[in-house]
Amino acid sequence: MANASELINIAAPLPHEKQYEDTVEIVVLPSAPADPATFRAWLNHQEITDRFEWVAGQFRAVVGAQDGLRIFSEQISTTRDEKGVWFIKGDGRSLRFKKGMNLLSVFIKGTSKKRCMKRCVFLVDQSLYHAFEAMGYAVATDRLWQAEIYRRSARGTLAEIFGPDMLETDAHMRTTGYSEQELETGLNALSRQERAVISAYAAGFNRRIDEVRNDPGQLPFEFVTMGFSPDDWNGMDILAWGALTQRHFDLEALDQSQISNSVLLQYLMQTFPDYYQGMFEDLRWHNDPAAQTYIGPQEALLPRQALGLRSGRNGYLDHRTVLRADLKTACKKMRSAKANVLKTLRRINAFIKMGSYAWAVSGKKTASGNPILYSGPQMGFSVPSTLVEGDIRAAGINVSGMAIPGIPGIIVGRTPHHAWSLQVGHSHSTDYYIESPEAVYLDRVEVIRVAGQADTLLPVYRTARGPIVNPTPYHDNTSDPIISWRYAHWGHEFNVAGACLKMSQAKSIDAFGEGIEMLAVSQHVCYADRFGNIAYWMSGRDPVRPEGGEYRLPQGLLAAPLDWDDDILKPRSHGRNPESGFFGGWNNKSNPGYGSGFNSTEDIYGPFHRAHLIESFLQGSQELTFEQLRDFALNITTTDSFPYIYDLSVVPPSAQAAGNPWLFVADSFTQAVQAAGMTPERHFALETLKTWDGHSIAGGPGSWAGGKYRSGAWVLIDNWLREVIRLTFEDELPIDLDEHGVSKETYMGSSQSLLFNVILHALQTDDSGIINTYDWFSNRLNPDAPQNADDIIVAALDHVMEAFGGAIPEDVPRGEIVYYHDILGELWRSPYSYRSTYAQIVEMGPMGPVRIESMFPLGESGNILMGADGGPIFDPHFFSMTPIFDTFAHRPFPVFLNRRPYGK
Template identity: 25%
Template sequence: MRTARIARRVLIVLLTLTVVIVTLGLSGVAWLRHENRPATGEVPLAGLHGPVQVTRDEWGVPHIRADTDEDAVFALGFVHWQDRSWQMEFQRRIVGGTLAEVLGPGAVEKDRFLRTMGFRRVAEQALPALKPESRQLISAYTAGVNAAMGRTAPAPEFRVLGISPAPWSDIDAVSWSQMMSFDLAGNYVDEIIAARAHARAGQAGIDALYPPAVPGSATILSDEDRARPAAAGTRSDAGADRRDSAAVAAAGAGAVRAAYSLGMAPAPGKGSNNWVVDGSRTRSGAPILSDDPHLGLSSPMLWYLADVRGKDLRAIGASIPGLPAIVIGRTDTFAWGVTNVGADVQDLYVEPKDAPLTSRQEVIAVKGQDDVSVTVRESRHGPIVSDVGVSDAPEVSGPDGQPRTLALRWVALDPGDTTMDAFLDLNYARTVGDAVTALRRYVSPSQNFVLADTEGTIGYYAPGKLPVRSWEGHLPVPGDGSHEWSGYVPFDEVPHVIGPASGAVVSANNDPGPPEASGPRLAGPRVWADPYRAQRILDMLGERTDLDVAAMRAMQMDVRSGPWAELSARLLATTPLDEAGQRALDRLRTWDGVATRDSVETTIFEAWLYRLRGLATDELGEEARSRTRAVGAQLEQGVFCPDAAAGVSTCEQALAHTLRETTDDLRRRLGADMDRWTWGSTHDAVHGHGAFDGIPVLGRIFSSRIPNGGGTDTVAPARPENASLEHRNGASYRQIVDLAEPDASRYVGSLGQGGSPWHPHARDQLPLWRDGADIPMSTREQDWGGTEHLTLTPAG
């Protein structure tokens, strides 16, 4: 009830702001639209050593040219704040847990969770551990951001919320990498869901939600690439008392809700693709590298395209506003791409009741209300996440009658993170060998790096701090000392290959494997993404030796459904309950499995699959909406098929019932004429605004949506997120780097360079992104089209 009242108050405040804007009419819109963003002319700035040329191309991408690397990075900070000031402000408020200060009481629980995790404190510990050269570049970036604050009008969000930004700091410039680690490492959420499944059905419940790996599934490394003695097996910890599992699941419920409320919980189908081929596989005889990281779609988009050149610094690609480096991209002679490894780098510990704990007080400022003081507790393993949301969580005791205290052990919370060193050094790399040296400083989040250079070398590394454990890791474990990490995988033993035997490396969040030829295991076999995307990419590559940029682009945009191929026989055997179900099955029988926007069959299958993925939600909660491959496991085992409220007791009945639910819902939303149930009529790609998404008027102004193709686990990902079938995770950025002629490479973001809806480049990349087009990833001015020239000069 309290949460509902708080939500209503926040809504009233935002609705009032909306009414003010509407009442002001055109003048209100002009007030929001006002921008002072010098894109041309000359701007004198303190902190520069020499003049810097910033040339924005026809897509608003800045091409920065400076005589020193520090001035180049200074200019990157300047343009980041010019175009994305609200994004940078919002990100640092997430890191620091200060959302309630601007969004009001509805954000208090988010702040409580963020303070409990202590991301800001981790960033403070990371900065001193970086190399002096990195610290120097970070300071130059910070100076550039602060210089832009004095030269740029506040973004419209600042005006709506009535706030002003504080000066940027070096800690701010490294802190968002901590949140990227959180976004890409949600194993603790899976552990809580697994505990719920275990409490309900024992090991069978876990197997139904997290089925073991299928022998022969596509792995990143082949037997030839990674031939080693077999690793020792891991022991399972599913033998816990089911009542204790229930207590553990209840204790962690608040932390699970917090992760979902921040949009940073693990999502089935959320992932990335990257692959690289050497010259033996290409038309030109030189390597080609492809990458498209799949993340939450946001407005503004996460990435900011940039071309940064100083004395030695030569990097072009995707940066993240707030961070002083190109995160994915290329130099003049080297390219890299990343996908999430998905290694299990988190463990929940059930602490003994006498475990020593430390505590600290945190004060959360709340807009319009008194400050809220919270106590953050930690054990030797990490923060006590069971303290989050305790007022809403049911009190469930274990077999000993005591509630459970859960601590989170996570590599990203260890002090001294040097990941920023690695990314900055990649911006200087000239060869694959240089990159490997840079990656030795990499900590978190563990990523699959594919690498290529103009000398013809290609390779793959999965660096990062990877814990070594002797148990599978899919359930919380006792904190009594019986389940401790024995160290970390040495860098030379992480999965890697230089010069793969096949001439190609493909990663799509699948198992680096193969299991029978691994060194220390990165995780149990249940954590990897379903292999549909990886297998489809491998199938498209085949034995081809004529690959080029166009072929890579077609592969990135492929929307053939692997789940349909796997599940179709079982689904088509369903006995329908009504005529609409029969007509739906008749249409599916002739479907080729290609999820295009004009396809009615895609709508039927994806809407049905969404419900089947929710077979366990009536018993385990909405967070237990499963991965695609788990649907087959549940239909085979029958553990979660029954639904007493719906009168369903068998999997055959569940199939018929969910098919009728599907056709009833589609008829209600799209009309009785099945021919009008095209995928594009209901399946939108939604870029939601972090603060205003879902708020009337403001949400429509600041968020963005477009009808899209693709579906669950297609290479071009577009898995439905909710009953309305829209998708909010997708390919957040795409690049194709041609090492035969690097300036012929291509890239595109998911929305546009601008942060404000009225920025001239706010959404101009969106239709290109949707339709599989892209823009030149070129450092040559003749490729930039129409340009704006801005010169930054030293003041005085």
């Protein structure tokens, strides 16, 4: 018999390879001496030669059960608990190696009359497919309309149902998103297992859609109102939505801070030519060593490249700085377009907010001796909730936790081996480039369907770096700067289902870390397992930038643009079992060597950050109980700092809300007031703050969940700090206004929180991690205004107390979280706190979780049907979680039945 390399080879399936679906592609490669006319094939001794086609020098066939393919699967069932949460369970049969084993045999003759037969044994196990088909069906049953909106937002097809108001949003998504061909190529490049999970999930959606087609009375209210029915889902829909979801969770992906930084720098150069260098450095510092970190200095054993620049150098602004382009107009247009896109997405509940707090505490700090993990992902308060909760115990998977409709897999959860969190991280993922017209090419022309009017043609232009985002629409005779968007996660965003599966199946820290490597989004990850370990990672691709570049600005603005290599990345931040006994944070800095964001002012970290609450509590506590670590979430989320929207009846507030800034200035502010001389109003203010518990809600712990009013002390310090910031910066930085001329409470793109840190840098003088180079307290425009920190502090307090009429208000409402449906309007309200959308707390014993509790808003179901009178009929589980969530009362969740302790 001839050698296989001489006559024939089975390219697919590979020997002992597991197949996950009910059809299998067979690829057989004959070599030159072979005679194709003599080819024959058998599957489990049943001849299947006629199933093959001769294509491009290969024999190809797709076979199924009708061809003798043996298929194994567990029997999958789905049940629901009293709140509507779904539980997917397999029967646990382990006969797959008997029932799903297949033998493929192929034969061919050579031209020299030699013969060759090859055999391949492979397994077909559909258990994984059926488990995720059941997940897709369960989610579609509850969230068909929500998932439709998510899919359309990612695919840029909102205008097809909502009309021309969504045209700008669709154009943005088509421009910065993947083409149909790129999605198809990305899907085909995934592993067989990932493709099976995605295909199964889509099939589950389509099973529910078929049911609705057969029974129009089951068509959700929103579809009936809008006058259309959903099309079938496919794998490319899931990839597109998965990519957009990850960008929602990336601080830099959708931001434009490099562009706005260029406008800030240009303004400072023109207005303060003698001081602009130092002023810009003060406002956009690179790395403050005083900022709170997830990993302490003792754990930060990182190579030099982890500092972000190969040379460690932070740009090269100097007195010779010349800007090669004026980006004021481009910045204004880009900012307006972004605001419009986000506004439309929020209006239809398609925007997912970013933020999250978490802590993993080792057994040496807990009363039980077991590690405990708390995870609180903050994703806003849409209708229905952004998430669902579920449990899968089938196909070798044992996992429960939080999922996002449209994405197959548990994103935040727990298994018999471990539990984990995800919180928005801050890898440097985005750079803007100023391009030449010669670099631009037409990538494709997209057709956007628009309800009520003719289709719109959208030419999508790119450079080798990425999509053109200014001007839009692009035209080659423009005088407007040509700006491209380069994203480090581009082309790497399709593995989210595989990452979720890998993290769910992991049986060791290292295996879990392999799942983290698959995530194409920057996330802080806290982890605890049954072996007593706790760990931390920050995921995300962060390319090492070439030295000498000024990455706080678009490349090409100061000098020739510098390009980074997509394959040369900074090491992931990672730590295990620290001496401190905990990892924890609230979207703060990863490690001491990790610099501030290039393209996001939200992650310019200073001495004040809301994460100080977590760090202080965990450092100062021992013998922590499950209840203490659970209830600490209510404690920290009823603090508040610098909310963007002072009318808290319409949240969300700032992404940097929460925390107690008074702790950072109490001494300096008190000393300044006392030195200026006490008046009754000043004395009253200081006495009020002296007894304050640091919370924004009045009444103490018993009122944190349901109290109706803001603490008077909080109202005082919030107004006082805002006035200090105004008096300090209004003479240098104009305040930003929205399209209606209303103050956005930011100054040239600098938030109140960022400017408060600039003030702290000045007040801390030589002890500060950053030394300011400009005297921000001086007022060069008005010599009669306060000219130093103490005078500003006192003047600000006097202004506030005068505005209060000498009496600090005690009747300021705490605010409410208002839940708006995109068609029906307001449906629910709950007491405001800066809380998470989902919460889980897991105590890990030697045999797995010994206690799990969780909560989320509204209910598991988002399904609404149309009543006979045209009114809405809400699913029984639409609001079933409100008694738990609104009172901040976590509920027990079933643990796993794992009876083997570690080491046995």
